[in-house]
Amino acid sequence: MGARGERATQVRHRVQMLLGVCGAAGVLPLEFKLAHSVGDLVVQHLDDLEREAAAKGGVQRLLVEHFSKIYKVTAPRAISGRTATLAA
Numbered sequence: 001m002g003a004r005g006e007r008a009t010q011v012r013h014r015v016q017m018l019l020g021v022c023g024a025a026g027v028l029p030l031e032f033k034l035a036h037s038v039g040d041l042v043v044q045h046l047d048d049l050e051r052e053a054a055a056k057g058g059v060q061r062l063l064v065e066h067f068s069k070i071y072k073v074t075a076p077r078a079i080s081g082r083t084a085t086l087a088a
Helices: 002-024 038-044 046-056 059-071 082-087
Strands: none
Touching: 002 038, 002 046, 002 059, 038 046, 046 059
16 A cells, blocks of 8 residues: 555656646646546646747756756756666
């Protein structure tokens, strides 16, 4: 049960980061359409998210910059992509 709870916490944190990025970029509209899942929410804003990520140099760079700005620390390896390059 511990692993399942940990996974739920990780997913919740990633969703909060995604919503934080969207809010900071002004992507989220003032009125929300009904979304039954996180997937529905992402699909509703996919074009705006892709534009924002392209302007920042990719999704990975967008997440790293957002994490660093919010938490005022260097982003961990898990989201900065350094583990992917080390593992390859």
